[in-house]
Amino acid sequence: MTPPPARAGRAGAPRAVRFDRHGPVDVLELVEVDRPAPGPGQVLVEVVATSVNPGEILVREGAFATTAPATFPSGQGSDLAGRVVEVGDGVADWSVGDEVLGWTDQRAAQAELVAVPAGQLTARPPSVPWEQAGSLYVAGGTAVAMAAAVPSAPGSTAVVLGAAGGVGSILTQLLVRDGVRVLAVVGAANAAWARSVGAEPVPHGDGLERRLGDAAPQGLAAAYDAHGGGYVDLVLRLGVPVDRVVTIIDFAGAERTGARTVFGHHVTTARVLADLAGLIASGELTVPIAATFPLARVREAYTLLAERHTRGKIVLVTGAGPVAAGTGAPAATHPSGDAV
Ligand SMILES: NC(=O)c1ccc[n+]([C@@H]2O[C@H](COP(=O)([O-])OP(=O)(O)OC[C@H]3O[C@@H](n4cnc5c(N)ncnc54)[C@H](OP(=O)(O)O)[C@@H]3O)[C@@H](O)[C@H]2O)c1
Numbered sequence: 001m002t003p004p005p006a007r008a009g010r011a012g013a014p015r016a017v018r019f020d021r022h023g024p025v026d027v028l029e030l031v032e033v034d035r036p037a038p039g040p041g042q043v044l045v046e047v048v049a050t051s052v053n054p055g056e057i058l059v060r061e062g063a064f065a066t067t068a069p070a071t072f073p074s075g076q077g078s079d080l081a082g083r084v085v086e087v088g089d090g091v092a093d094w095s096v097g098d099e100v101l102g103w104t105d106q107r108a109a110q111a112e113l114v115a116v117p118a119g120q121l122t123a124r125p126p127s128v129p130w131e132q133a134g135s136l137y138v139a140g141g142t143a144v145a146m147a148a149a150v151p152s153a154p155g156s157t158a159v160v161l162g163a164a165g166g167v168g169s170i171l172t173q174l175l176v177r178d179g180v181r182v183l184a185v186v187g188a189a190n191a192a193w194a195r196s197v198g199a200e201p202v203p204h205g206d207g208l209e210r211r212l213g214d215a216a217p218q219g220l221a222a223a224y225d226a227h228g229g230g231y232v233d234l235v236l237r238l239g240v241p242v243d244r245v246v247t248i249i250d251f252a253g254a255e256r257t258g259a260r261t262v263f264g265h266h267v268t269t270a271r272v273l274a275d276l277a278g279l280i281a282s283g284e285l286t287v288p289i290a291a292t293f294p295l296a297r298v299r300e301a302y303t304l305l306a307e308r309h310t311r312g313k314i315v316l317v318t319g320a321g322p323v324a325a326g327t328g329a330p331a332a333t334h335p336s337g338d339a340v
Contacts, residue, residue, distance in 0.1 A: 012032075013032035013033065013034070013035065014032070014033060014035055014036075014111065014112040014113040015030050015031065015032055015033065015111065015112050015295065016030070016031065016033045016075055016108070016110065016111030016112065016113075017029070017030055017075060017076045017077065017110035017111065017295065017298050018030075018031050018033070018073045018074065018075060018076075019060060019070075019072070019073065019074055019076070020072045020073040020074070021072065022060065022061055022062030022065065022070070023060070023061065023062075024061070025060075025299045025302045025303055025306075026299065027060065028060070028076070028298050028299050028302070030295055030296050030298065033111070035113060036113055036114065036115040037086075037088075037115065038086050038087065038088035038091075038115045038116075039088050039089075039115065040088050040089040040090050041088060041089075041090050041091060041117055041118055041119075042088040042091070042115045042116060042117055042118060043084045043086065043087050043088060043091055043094045043100075043115070043116060043118055043121070044084070044085050044086035044087075044088075044113055044114070044115050044116075045080060045082040045083065045084060045085070045100060045102075045113070045114050045115075045116050045121070046082050046083045046084075046085045046112065046113055046318075046320050047080050047081070047082040047109065047111060047112055047113070047114055047134075047318050047320065048081055048082045048083065048130045048133075048134065048317065048318060048320050048321030049080070049081045049082070049130040049131050049133060049134025049135070049315050049316070049317050049318075049321065050077050050079055050080045050081070050109040050110050050111075050134050050295075050315070050316050050318075051077075051079045051134055051135040051138075051139075051166075051313050051314060051315050051316065052077070052110075052298075052301045052302055052305050052314050052315075052316065053077075053078065053079070053138045053139070053166065053305075054305060054308075055138070056076055056077065056078075056107075056302075057302060057305065057306060059074075059076075059107070060074075060076065060302075070107070074107055075106065075107045075108040075109075075110065075111060076107055076108075076109075076110045076298075077104075077107065077108065077109030077110035077111075077316075078103045078104060078105065078107070078109050078137055078138050078265070079103055079109055079134055079135055079136060079137040079138055079139075080101065080102060080103060080104065080109040080114060080116070080134055080137075081099075081100065081101040081102075081124055081130055081133035081134035081136075082099075082100065082114075082134075082318075082320065082321070083097065083098065083099055083100070083320070083321075084096055084097065084098040084099075084100060085113070088115075088118075091118045093118055094118055094121065098123065099123065099124040099126070100121040100122065100123060100124055101121070101122060101123075101124045101128075101133040101134065101136060101137075101273060101277060102116060102120045102121035102122060102137065102270060102273060103116075103120050103137035103138075103268075103273075104116050104120065105120075105265065110295060110298060110316055111295075111318075112295070112318050112320065119270060120270060121270060122270045122271075122273045122274040122277060123274070123277075124277065125277055125278065125280070125281035127280075127281045128277050128280045128281050129280075129289075130317070130321050130322070131287075131289045131292055131313075131315040131317070132280055132286070132287040132289065132313075133277065133280075134315055134316075134317075135166070135287050135289070135312075135313035135315060136273055136276050136277065136287065137268060137273060138166070138167075138264060138265070139165075139166035139167045139169075139170055139287070139313060140170050140268075140272075140273065140276045140287070141264040141265070141267070141268025141272055141273065141276075142167045142248055142262065142264030142268070143167050143168075143170035143171035143174060143264075144174065144264075144268070144272050144275075144276065145262045145263075145264050145266075145267045145268065146167070146171055146224050146226070146246050146248060146262050147171060147174050147175060147178075147224075148267075149246045149260050149262050150222050150223075150224065150243075150244055150245070150246045150260060152175055152178065152180045152221060152222045153180075153221070154178060154179030154180065155179060155180075155181070156180055156181065156221040156222065157180070157181040157182075157183065157216045157218070157219075157220055157221055158175060158180050158181070158182055158183070158220060158221055158222040158223065158224065159182075159183040159184075159185060159202070159212060159216075159220050159222075159223050159224070159235065159240075160172050160175065160182055160183070160184050160185065160199070160224045160226065161185045161204075161223065161224065161225045161226060161227050161231040161235075162185065162225070162226035162227030162228075162231075163182070163184035163185055163186050163190075163194060163199065163201075163226070164184070164186045164187070164190035164193060164194065164288075164310075164311045164312070165226055165227070165308075165310060165311075165312075166310065166312060166313045167226045167248060167264075168184075168224075168226040168227075169193075169197075169287065169288050169311065169312045170276075170285065170287060171224055171226065172184050172194065172197060172199050173197050173198075173284075173285050173286070174285070175224075176197060176198040176199055177279075177284055177285070181200070182198070182199040182200065183199070183200050183202050183212060183215050183216065183220070184199035184200065184201050184202065185202050185203075185204050185208065185212075185227075185231075186201050186202075186203070186204065187203065187204060187309065188203055189309070189311075190311055191203065193288065193311060197286075200215065202215055208234065209234055209237065209238065212234075212235075212238055213238055216238075219238070219239050219240070220235065220238060220239070220240045221240075221244060222240065222244045222245075222246075223235035223238075223240045223244065223245045223246070224246055225245070225246065225247035225248070225249065225250060225259075226247075226248055226249070227249065228247065228249035228250040228253075229250075230250075230253070231247070231250065232245060232247050232250045232253035232254060232257060232259050233253060233257070236257060236259075242257055242258045242259055243258070243260065245257075245259040245260065246259065246260040246261070246262055247259055247260070247261055247262075248261070248262050248263075248264070287312055287313055288311045288312025288313070289312055289313055289314075289315055290304075290310045290311050290312050290313060290314050291304060291310075291314045291315070292314075292315045292316075292317055293314070293315070293316055293317070294316070294317055294318075294319065295316050295317065295318050295319075297316075298316060301314050301315075301316055
């Protein structure tokens with residue numbers, strides 16, 4: 001992919017994803033908004049790629065209405081990669097034209113222009129594809145945090161439950177890279193992918209507990225739950241010590257059993273993202289990209305995500321970079337390979 005030409009800005013009002021009430025995917029609109037102004041310590045990023053995450057579905061539907069309420073009209077999205085087009089007062093590290101990846105915690109990434117604190121960005125290595133760069137913050141940061149919460153030694157055997165998803169696909173590769181024998185719990189369609197990254201696929205569904213027991217007769221040293229649905233209890237029944245079990249979704253199960261929990265956004269830093277981007281640049285990590293949609297098709301991106309069978313990440317592109325190649329809608333493909 002060739003780098004995009006640096007541009008000083010865009011003509012007309014920028015567009016952003018907005019919703020003005022909780023509800024199904026139909027509440028999402030791509031609308032024209034005021035051009036954001038970078039405040040002190042911020043830069044304005046022209047977004048090339050951003051991604052969708054399951055937590056955003058919960059926010060939009062109102063599941064966090066009491067704990068983390070949306071204020072309407074609400075924007076959406078955290079992950080972003082793009083190009084600096086304006087620099088606020090007091091920013092020394094970034095210049096117009098710099099290519100960056102990072103995050104906003106203002107639910108604002110699914111937009112053509114986003115004002116971002118300078119410390120929430122790292123440089124995009126030129127060889128890191130825009131789609132992967134724009135997918136790293138939530139999924140990558142959470143994968144790193146899971147691995148750090150329950151460190152696994154080289155040669156030990158661990159299970160990753162939900163190994164093919166955004167978080168699991170990155171975590172699986174990080175553990176394999178560390179020399180861990182990884183049992184990757186995936187559906188049949190993702191078994192070949194799991195093998196391709198050096199893990200051993202174990203199909204989910206009826207009989208999983210027996211299959212895992214058979215695959216690790218000496219026991220499992222650690223369990224990483226990126227799916228929920230009772231997996232915390234399942235791995236405890238298999239004898240994994242409770243302090244070697246971490247989940248990012250089954251908070252009730254963790255509360256009841258004492259398993260560990262991780263919130264990626266509490267611990268992810270620009271340094272973490274720089275390290276992940278470095279691994280992608282050196283060919284040691286690949287974020288699988290299941291589908292790429294233009295920003296205007298944000299509803300379809302979330303509809304596909306809600307099927308919960310994404311391999312890796314679903315990406316939204318703005319057309320500001322070479323991902324859309326100036327030809328209108330980029331190809332969007334379902335994990336099955338069918339056109340979306
Ligand atoms: N606490 C945090 O900080 C944090 C951060 C990020 C995400 N999360 C949460 O963590 C979960 C995973 O996030 P994500 O972005 O990785 O989701 P995702 O990309 O939507 O996950 C999709 C994956 O789930 C797999 N899957 C579906 N049914 C499964 C089953 N029965 N057993 C095992 N895997 C199954 C699918 O694999 P197959 O197609 O092979 O079935 C697919 O690859 C979500 O609930 C999300 O809300 C929490």
